[in-house]
Amino acid sequence: MTALVLIPARMASTRLPGKPLADIAGKPMIVRVYERAVEAGVGPVAVATDNADIAAAIRAVGGDAVMTREDHPSGSDRVMEALQAEDPDGAFDVVINVQGDLPDLDPQVIRTANELISDPAVDIATFAAEIVEAEERDDPNVVKAIGTPIAPRRLRALYFTRATAPWGEGPLYHHVGLYAWRRDALTRFVALPPSPLEKRERLEQLRALEAGMRIDIGLVDTVPVGVDTPADLEQARRRLGG
Numbered sequence: 001m002t003a004l005v006l007i008p009a010r011m012a013s014t015r016l017p018g019k020p021l022a023d024i025a026g027k028p029m030i031v032r033v034y035e036r037a038v039e040a041g042v043g044p045v046a047v048a049t050d051n052a053d054i055a056a057a058i059r060a061v062g063g064d065a066v067m068t069r070e071d072h073p074s075g076s077d078r079v080m081e082a083l084q085a086e087d088p089d090g091a092f093d094v095v096i097n098v099q100g101d102l103p104d105l106d107p108q109v110i111r112t113a114n115e116l117i118s119d120p121a122v123d124i125a126t127f128a129a130e131i132v133e134a135e136e137r138d139d140p141n142v143v144k145a146i147g148t149p150i151a152p153r154r155l156r157a158l159y160f161t162r163a164t165a166p167w168g169e170g171p172l173y174h175h176v177g178l179y180a181w182r183r184d185a186l187t188r189f190v191a192l193p194p195s196p197l198e199k200r201e202r203l204e205q206l207r208a209l210e211a212g213m214r215i216d217i218g219l220v221d222t223v224p225v226g227v228d229t230p231a232d233l234e235q236a237r238r239r240l241g242g
Contacts, residue, residue, distance in 0.1 A: 003042045003092060007099075020049075021054065025241050030058065034061070036103075037096075043092070046086055047063065049065060076097065076190055080187070093184075099177050101226055103227065106222075116180060123215065124179055124181055124216075125180040126175065126176065126179050126180075126217055127175075127217060127218045128217050130172070131172045140162040142162075143161070143174070154216060156216055157209065157214075160201070161203075173217070189208055189213070195210040
């Protein structure tokens with residue numbers, strides 16, 4: 001399936017202000033994410049932002065940037081506005097939301113997202129990797145994906161939580177925040193109010209589950225660096241050689 005890939009990016013960050021333009025081995029982080037998305041080759045790529053400097057950085061490398069409102073409550077809302085601007089006639093029925101702070105994301109993950117969402121029964125596709133670091137098991141900043149196996153390296157999502165779950169022997173999975181949406185599912189999602197469990201856990205994907213949407217999870221081997229703090233930024237620089 002041909003998808004529209006959208007990368008939401010904003011400058012506001014309490015722990016790492018200005019992070020989309022942080023230099024990683026000679027390139028702004030948002031440019032590195034954009035290049036990974038283009039390399040995936042699943043369809044057109046655009047950055048959705050409310051900041052002129054971010055837009056300029058993308059346009060400087062020949063990329064597409066869509067200016068969006070400043071007051072969106074979530075990246076999903078920003079992606080919806082950008083989708084309507086980029087594709088007002090509804091040519092694309094799949095949109096892939098790639099977080100703008102994953103500079104070492106494997107392009108194959110984006111390709112796999114496109115494959116998972118090709119199943120007409122799936123509303124949303126996302127990813128998780130088995131937790132191998134003991135300290136991640138009890139870290140509330142590491143979101144755990146809970147699902148039931150339905151195929152090799154594929155789960156149907158039952159819940160997402162910041163708690164250590166599920167209980168008992170067996171693997172725990174670290175959720176990777178990349179989403180492939182069916183257009184109608186995204187349209188429905190952003191029209192819904194925040195749900196009770198979403199507000200309690202501070203995880204917007206729970207809104208989709210509470211509304212009865214099906215989320216499938218592809219299992220990957222490693223978690224890309226999500227750059228939220230100065231320490232994360234240094235880790236990304238080490239991984240990418242600068």
